[in-house]
Each structure stands twice: as C-alpha cells, then as structure tokens.
Amino acid sequence: MKRREFLGAGAGLALAAQSARAQSGGDATKRWISVAESLKPKLRETVRKPVSLVRPVADSAAFLKWRMESLGAAAEIAGRSLKRGDSFILDFGGHLTGHLAFSLAGEGSAVDSPVRLKLTFGEVPNDVAVPLESYTGTLSRAWLPDEIINVDFLPQRVRLPRRYAFRYVKVDVVDTSPNFAARFADFEATALTSAGDKPFALAAGVPGLLRRIDEVSLDTLRDCMQTVFEDGPRRDRRLWIGDLRLQALTNYVSYRNFNLVKRCLYLFAGLPREDGLVAACVYDEPKPLCGRQYIMDYSALYAAVVLDYVRATKDLAAARDLWPVVRRQMEILGAFINRDGLFSDPGNWWLFIDWNDELDRTASMQGVLLYGYQQALELAKLAGAERDAADYPARIRSMTAAARSAYYDPARGLFVSGPKNQISWASQAWMIHSGIATKQEGSAALRAVAGMPDAVRPVTPYLYHYVVDAMLACDMKEQALDLVRSYWGGMVQAGADTFWEVYKPSNPNLSPYKSLLANSYCHAWSCTPAYFLRGRGLAAL
Numbered sequence: 142m143k144r145r146e147f148l149g150a151g152a153g154l155a156l157a158a159q160s161a162r163a164q165s166g167g168d169a170t171k172r173w174i175s176v177a178e179s180l181k182p183k184l185r186e187t188v189r190k191p192v193s194l195v196r197p198v199a200d201s202a203a204f205l206k207w208r209m210e211s212l213g214a215a216a217e218i219a220g221r222s223l224k225r226g227d228s229f230i231l232d233f234g235g236h237l238t239g240h241l242a243f244s245l246a247g248e249g250s251a252v253d254s255p256v257r258l259k260l261t262f263g264e265v266p267n268d269v270a271v272p273l274e275s276y277t278g279t280l281s282r283a284w285l286p287d288e289i290i291n292v293d294f295l296p297q298r299v300r301l302p303r304r305y306a307f308r309y310v311k312v313d314v315v316d317t318s319p320n321f322a323a324r325f326a327d328f329e330a331t332a333l334t335s336a337g338d339k340p341f342a343l344a345a346g347v348p349g350l351l352r353r354i355d356e357v358s359l360d361t362l363r364d365c366m367q368t369v370f371e372d373g374p375r376r377d378r379r380l381w382i383g384d385l386r387l388q389a390l391t392n393y394v395s396y397r398n399f400n401l402v403k404r405c406l407y408l409f410a411g412l413p414r415e416d417g418l419v420a421a422c423v424y425d426e427p428k429p430l431c432g433r434q435y436i437m438d439y440s441a442l443y444a445a446v447v448l449d450y451v452r453a454t455k456d457l458a459a460a461r462d463l464w465p466v467v468r469r470q471m472e473i474l475g476a477f478i479n480r481d482g483l484f485s486d487p488g489n490w491w492l493f494i495d496w497n498d499e500l501d502r503t504a505s506m507q508g509v510l511l512y513g514y515q516q517a518l519e520l521a522k523l524a525g526a527e528r529d530a531a532d533y534p535a536r537i538r539s540m541t542a543a544a545r546s547a548y549y550d551p552a553r554g555l556f557v558s559g560p561k562n563q564i565s566w567a568s569q570a571w572m573i574h575s576g577i578a579t580k581q582e583g584s585a586a587l588r589a590v591a592g593m594p595d596a597v598r599p600v601t602p603y604l605y606h607y608v609v610d611a612m613l614a615c616d617m618k619e620q621a622l623d624l625v626r627s628y629w630g631g632m633v634q635a636g637a638d639t640f641w642e643v644y645k646p647s648n649p650n651l652s653p654y655k656s657l658l659a660n661s662y663c664h665a666w667s668c669t670p671a672y673f674l675r676g677r678g679l680a681a682l
Contacts, residue, residue: 173411180404182335189330191215191231197270204635207266222322228313236638237332238306238364238374246296249321255291257315262286262307264662269311278656284376306374336363336396358671361639365665369425373661379422382439384665386446393453394676410466417469437490441513448520464524482543495604496653501559504548508571511540544577554585565597573611584615600645602667622679629670640667
C-alpha cells in the first residue's frame with residue numbers, strides 16, 4: 142500500500158485557521174510542549190548478559206524458515222582467539238532495547254592496524270542469518286541494524302553509542318594484523334525502558350499459552366516504552382497516534398505510567414500542522430518535532446486517546462486543556478463528511494486502517510470518523526464543553542443512518558464497502574465500534590465473516606486488536622479469547638519474544654516494505670493481549 146499523505150485538501154481551512162489563531166495558537170503550543178518536556182522520564186537501566194553461543198539453522202518447518210541451535214555457554218567466547226574471517230553469535234535469551242558493551246584484547250605480535258569488526262543485531266534469527274547486503278526493500282538501508290567499527294588501541298572496553306533493539310548479536314572479525322588475534326570478554330547490554338516493575342503474573346489457573354502471551358505482550362510494551370511510547374525500538378522510533386492508543390490501554394492495566402501517556406498527548410498537541418491538525422507521528426530526538434505525515438484515521442483517534450487517559454486518571458484539567466485540540470480535529474475531519482452523512486475520500490490523504498493493499502477503507506473510515514465524534518462528545522461532557530459540541534449529536538445520528546443505508550446488506554447480515562461491495566473484517570469491526578451495528582447484527586456479522594475464505598482479513602495485530610475488541614462489544618468473549626489464542630499465540634509458537642509488526646499466518650514473507658529485513662519484531666500496536674487478559678476479563682474465562 143502506498144502511503145497517501147494530505148497535500149492539498151482543506152488548504153483554505155488551513156489558511157483561515159492560521160490567520161485567526163496565529164497569536165493564541167502559538168502561545169498554546171509552546172505551553173503544551175513545555176508540559177510534555179516536564180514529563181520526560183528518566184530511563185531505567187538493567188544490565189543483561191548473554192546466555193549462550195548460537196548458530197542459525199535453515200528450517201523449512203519454522204515460520205520464518207530459520208531457528209537457532211545452541212553451541213554452548215556465552216562465557217566460552219572468552220577462551221577463544223579470533224582472527225580475520227572468524228565470527229560468532231550471542232543470544233541474550235530475550236528481547237531488549239539498549240546499548241551493547243564488551244571488552245576487547247589481543248594476542249600475538251604488536252598491533253600495527255586497528256581491529257575492524259562488524260556487529261549485526263537481530264530480533265529474530267533471520268536478522269543475523271540472512272546477509273543484510275541482500276536487502277532490496279523500500280525503506281532506507283540505514284535502518285538495518287549493523288555497524289562496522291574500528292578499535293585502534295587494545296585492550297579496551299568498547300561501548301556502542303547507538304541504541305539497538307535485539308536478542309541476538311553477530312560479531313564478525315573483518316580484519317586484524319596478520320599475526321594478531323582478538324579476544325572478547327564480558328559482553329553485556331544495558332537495557333533501557335521507562336516502564337516500572339513488571340506487573341504480577343496472571344493467576345496460576347490461567348493456561349500456560351495465555352500466560353506466555355501475556356508475558357510477551359508486557360515485554361513488547363516494556364521495550365517500546367522509552368522517553369515516549371515508540372512504535373518500534375528497532376526502526377522508526379517515533380510516536381504514532383495509532384500505536385499510542387493501544388500502548389496506553391495496555392499500560393493502564395500493567396505498568397501504569399500515566400505521565401508517559403500525558404507527555405505523548407501533549408507532544409501531539411504542541412506539534413500540529415499550521416491549521417491545528419495533529420500529525421500522525423512526532424519525533425522526540427534531538428528535540429520534539431512534527432513528523433509531517435498525516436493519517437485521517439489517526440487524527441480521528443486522538444479524541445479516543447485523550448478520553449481513555451482522562452477516564453483512567455480522572456485528570457479533568459487535562460481534559461479541559463486538550464479539548465480545543467480534539468475539537469479542532471473534528472472540525473477539520475468534518476469537511477470530509479458529505480451532506481448525506483457519508484465519508485467522502487478526498488483521494489490525497491493517507492488512510493491506514495491496516496497494512497493490507499486489498500482493503501477497501503470506505504466503510505471503515507465512516508466508522509472511525511463516527512467513533513471519533515462519539516469519543517469527542519464524551520470528552521466534551523467531562524471537560525465542561527458541551528456547548529462546543531452542540532452539533533455532534535445530530536451529526537452522529539446523520540452518519541449512523543447514512544452508514545446503515547449505504548453499507549449494511551440485511552440479506553447477508555454483513556457490512557460492505559466500496560463500489561465492489563467488498564466484505565472485510567475491518568468493515569465489520571468499525572461498524573460495531575461506531576454503534577452503526579447493533580450487538581446482534583455485529584455478532585452475526587463477525588461470525589459470518591470468519592467463515593468466509595474470500596473476506597479480506599487483517600494482516601496486522603493493530604487491526605486484529607479492533608476485531609477482538611469488537612467481539613467483546615458484542616458479548617463474544619469466548620470467540621475473542623479464541624482469536625487471542627490463535628493469532629498472538631501463533632506468534633508465540635513461531636518463537637516470538639515480543640510481538641511483531643505484521644503477522645499473516647498464511648504468508649511468512651509478508652512485509653509492508655518488501656523485505657523481512659525491514660520488519661519490526663517488537664512493535665507497539667501488538668501489545669494488547671495483556672489489555673484483554675488483564676483489563677477485559679479474558680484471563681478469567
């Protein structure tokens with residue numbers, strides 16, 4: 142799917158809003174950034190040691206076609222002398238986000254050249270088994286996790302300044318003096334996170350697979366919790382609204398770092414486009430910066446993230462402070478609802494919903510925008526700003542009626558989308574979340590679509606989250622639990638230490654970036670099984 146960014150639609154709105162609010166808006170955004178920076182956390186550091194030496198083995202039975210075979214304890218590397226062309230791989234026993242350090246000494250004749258090393262970091266076996274030089278993906282090669290370093294003087298304690306997300310580290314001795322060998326010792330990683338202590342484990346009676354899914358969910362969230370909720374610590378490292386919402390929900394029932402959520406909300410508020418539209422993502426380093434990418438469904442969900450936070454914390458001051466930002470999102474997005482109450486795709490926005498090229502997003506976007514208005518209306522009530530949202534109830538009624546007329550097929554009991562009446566899991570889920578479908582209709586639609594091989598299925602844990610949540614909204618707890626077991630449990634059974642950016646059981650090679658080497662295997666939007674198990678009662682079934 143090509144990313145479609147907002148280039149021109151609403152330009153008149155932008156200019157009018159910019160001239161009307163230039164002075165007061167500028168003051169507000171500076172204050173919001175100041176609030177965000179005051180909440181910047183100090184990261185916790187934990188020293189982690191490698192547990193074993195391993196080698197990758199091609200295995201057609203493995204989901205990603207590689208597995209790791211143990212070669213002995215990691216400490217054994219200290220007894221080896223390595224020369225040009227030698228290599229080894231360390232396994233740290235689990236995923237972490239942080240910095241690598243090691244001691245390097247030598248033996249043999251005097252060192253008359255630096256020791257040149259190549260270090261490759263891997264979240265999964267493929268990352269260190271497949272040569273990165275083979276990469277032909279669409280993202281920058283610079284994102285791939287490898288380094289070539291020269292160590293001039295020995296012995297020396299070497300610490301890599303760049304932060305990596307990894308479980309495995311491959312070390313290649315690229316070159317040394319001809320009569321010289323390198324000796325490595327004391328490998329360690331300093332893992333970083335702004336998460337607190339891990340929450341208590343689930344009750345002993347919870348089945349082992351669900352307990353493991355919960356652990357992997359929490360580890361995924363932990364390693365994405367840095368100075369912001371990152372989408373993935375391996376690559377991108379940005380704060381995205383869509384990821385933030387799911388991270389925050391899971392955080393509320395686990396690590397409970399409320400200040401980190403508030404910091405992220407204020408970063409988005411303080412870094413808008415000129416007309417007040419929140420960006421889909423922001424950068425945190427080297428200073429807060431707008432990402433200049435705009436996703437319509439993400440902008441609509443900003444209201445939901447704020448409302449979730451206020452409900453979790455009772456922070457009504459933040460509700461009042463951020464209400465103007467939420468209101469502005471709905472003003473801008475309302476321009477894409479036509480007189481009939483239907484979403485009209487302007488054609489030059491990025492509409493996400495899921496990483497699936499086949500998906501028609503029309504019905505889903507109707508649902509997301511309607512859901513945004515509903516969430517904004519609830520926030521307005523908490524913020525004491527009902528007058529600002531006085532026209533929301535009429536709009537909600539209009540959009541609901543229009544959607545039922547345009548998208549619901551009563552003969553089949555399903556919601557369709559687009560000129561070809563496409564049937565997808567996404568459409569059913571968002572018709573449920575927005576209240577367009579009744580509980581009975583939603584339950585029937587979800588059961589029907591699950592049995593249709595040709596229905597367009599999700600390919601990301603992001604959309605699967607909204608499917609599971611739609612099942613819960615329709616009182617389908619057993620089905621929701623089965624989906625958590627089969628989908629996220631499938632990743633666990635495939636060897637996941639943290640949950641992945643994309644996972645399609647029928648297609649191990651799926652990558653939005655045309656290469657598995659660019660995929661993120663610790664991705665924020667994948668962490669929500671812990672939310673369902675802990676906060677929505679699925680662990681008690």
